[in-house]
Amino acid sequence: xxxxxxxxxxxVDRKTLEMLVCPITKTRLTLSDDGTELxxxxxxxxxxxxxxxxxxxxxxxRKVDEDEIENLR
Numbered sequence: 367x368x369x370x371x372x373x374x375x376x377x378v379d380r381k382t383l384e385m386l387v388c389p390i391t392k393t394r395l396t397l398s399d400d401g402t403e404l405x406x407x408x409x410x411x412x413x414x415x416x417x418x419x420x421x422x423x424x425x426x427x428r429k430v431d432e433d434e435i436e437n438l439r
Contacts, residue, residue: 377401378418388413389422396438407435 378401386395388406395404395413403412404420411427413420421427 378415378420383420386420386422390424405430405434405438407438410435 383395383397383404386404387393388395388409388411390409390411391406393406393408395406397403398405398412401415403414404422405412410430411424412430413422413427415421
């Protein structure tokens, strides 16, 4: 999937992103630099965005290491 060209229909609207919160902590999420994940600094989890849909479930999230968290602050 990473090799697929970006489809404009699969972009997440900025206004929508502002309304989303971490499903674990209910705190604000940060969009990753490459726009492929929403990161919860408090929960230290990164939730993927697939085809424009944020997957805000713990099973889909990856753990974020301390160095990556520091770079986001």
